Amino acid sequence: MPAIWLIDAYRAGERGQVRALAEAAAAALDWPLETITPRYRSWAVWPHLFRQTSLAGLQHRSRCVFAPPWPGLVITAGVRNEPLGRWLRNASGGATRYIHVGKPWGRLDDFDLLVTTPQYRVPVHARVLHNALTVHGLEGQRLQRAGETWAARFAPLPRPWIGVLVGGDSGPYTLGRRAAVRLLEGAVARARDCGGSLLVTTSARTRPAVSEVLERGLAGSGGVDACPHFLHRYGASPDNPYAGILALADAFVVTGDSIAMLSEACGTGRPMALFDLGGMRRDAGAASGAAGSVDRRPGAALYRVLMRWFPQPLSRDITLVHRALVDAGRAEWLEDVGPVVAAPGVRAAARSPDLERAVVRICELVGAAPPGNDDCR
Template sequence: MGKSKFAWAILDTRTGNRNQILGVLSQLKLRYRIIEIKYNFLAHLPNFFFQIFNNTIHIGSIKKLNKEPSPDIIISCGRRTATVALELKKIFNYKPFCVHLMYPQYTFLKNNFDLIFTPQHDRIKQKKNIKKFLGSPSNIKLIKNIEHSFIKPVFFLLVGGDHGNFKLSVREINKILKSIIKRLDNRGSLLITTSRRSSDHLIERINYLKSKYNIIKEVYHPKTSKKNNPYFRNLSIAKEIVVTGDSMSMVSDACETKKPVRIYYNKNFCSNKHINFCEKLIEKNYAFSFDTLGEKCNKIKVLNTSKKIAAHIYESYKNE
C-alpha cells in the first residue's frame, strides 16, 4: 500500500483477534500504531448497549490514543472493538478508511465501516462493504533452520476444545492419538499443543497419554504452562500437522504452512459451520481428511487469507 499511509490498529486482549490484525498489517506493509484496549465488566453486553451510551462504555483502559499522526486507515477485529473503531472514525473530519475483521453482531451503523471481512462459512450476505473469505487471517511466519533434538518425522497435533454446546471429548482425543501413534509406529516424534478452550479433562488425559507413550515428546497447555509457547517452532519443524476442526484459527494457521494438514472433525464436537469450513478446505486442496494421515500429498495449496484481504483493502482504498 505504501509507507506514506498510516494505520491505527485496535488490539484487545484476545490472541486470535490480535493475530488476525497483525497478519493483515504485515501484508499491507504500511506504518501503523497499536491502540491497546482492555475491557471492563460491561464487555459481555451486546454492542447496541454500548452504542446507546458512547460506544466505549465497555472499555476499561486505552493506550496511545492521541491524534498525531492521524490515521488513513483504522483496523479492528472482533465484536467488542467494532464500536471503538466507529467512535474513533467520528473524531476526524476527513473520515479515515475503516476496516473490520469478523462480522460485528448486534451493532448499529455497520454501514459506516468501509469494509467488513467475514469468514465464508458465516451466514452473512455479501454486500458492497461486506466481503467473505475462506479461512481466518493469519500471522504465521515459519522459522528456517531450527535446531532441535526431536526424532524425525515430527508430527504436530493442534487440539481445540469446547465451544457453545459442542464438547471435544476424551474419547475423540483417544481416537486421534491412537491413529497418529499407530501411523508413526515408534518412529518419529509427536508434539501436542492444546488451546485455552481445552477442558481440564482433556488436558489430564493428554498428560496421562504422554506418560504412557514415549513417542509423545512434548505437550504444551496455554491454560497452565508458564513456558514460552512453542507453537511457531512446532509449525516450522513439523512434517505433518493434525488439527481438530473446531478451531478455525488453528486450522487456518496450519493451512498457511504449505505442509500436509489433516483435519479431524465430526458432528460430535463441530457445528455445521465448522464442518462446512473443513470440507471446503479439503475440497480446494488446502487440507486433507484425517483418514489420509501419512499419505503422500502431491498438491498442497497455501490459504493466504491475510494476503488476499490486504489486496482487497488496497484496491478498495485506492478507488475511494
C-alpha cells in the same frame, strides 16, 4: 503521512489476526502503525449490543486516546470494538477507513471493509472480503527462525514428525476426556503407521483434563501404547513450540474447533488431517459420532439450539470451513488420511493468499494499489 491504528482484539485468536493484517498493511503502505489496547467498563454493554457509535464502553483513560490527528485506517475485531471503529469513522468525517476482521454485529454498510470467513455466513456485499481462512502472521522469516530454534529439540525423535495442534471447547463442540482419547488413538496410530513421532501442543482453551489424558497416554499409562513424542502443555513453560511445530512438522492433525490453527497449519502447504470433536463430520459412517464417544456440555447443547432456531448472525458454523477445505483437497478427516512421508528441512511458508487478498483490498480502499499489482507502495 496517515497512520494506522490497531485497536487490539481482546481474544487471543482474533488478536493474532488483526495484528498480522495491521502489520502487513503498514508494510505495504509504508504508514506508521500505532497499537491501542482498550480498557472496557465492565457494566457498559449497550454500545455494542445495540450497535451504537460510541466510546461509552471504555474507561475514561482509554477514551482520552481517541483524539486527533485521526488515523487513515483503523483495524480491529470483536463486538466490543465495533462502536469504537464506527465512532472514529464518524468523528474523522469519513477520513478514517474502518477495517473489521471476523464476525460482524453491525450493519455491513458501517464498515469500509469486513474481512471474514465462511463460518460466519456473511452475505455477499461490496464491502465484504470472503476469505477461505483467517489471516495470520506465521509465515516467511518468522517461521524460518522458529524452525531453526526448535530443530535441535525435535532431532532425537524419529521422522516423519506429525504436529498435533489441540484446541478446546467451541460453540456446539466439546473437547473433553472422550474426545482426547479418540484424538490420541488416531494420532498414535498415524505415527505408528509411518514409524514417526508426534509433536503435540495444547492451547489456551485446552482443558487441564484433556492435557492429562494426552500426557498419560503418550507415556503409555493411559490405555494407549507409548509413542515417540514431544508434548507441550500450554502455560507450563515460557518456551512455546507452536511456531516451531508449524515450521518443521511433515504433516498435521488439528482439532476442528479452531479456525486459527486450521489456517496456520494449512498455510504451510503440508498434509493436514481434521479431528472431529463429535458431530463436526456430517457424512455418514464417521466413527467419532458413535454413542458414548462424544463429550457432553450444557453450553454446547444451548449453542446447538441457538444455531437451529435463532437467526444465523447470532452463531457461527465452523463445519462450513471444514467442508470447503475437504472439497478443495486442502485437508482430510483423520479417519481418511494416507501415510505420512518425511520431508526434512526448515521450510518457510510464503504469505498466505488470504492475507495477500486482504492487503490488496486495503490498498485499493485508500487508493494506493496499482491495477494488477500486489505491491501497494
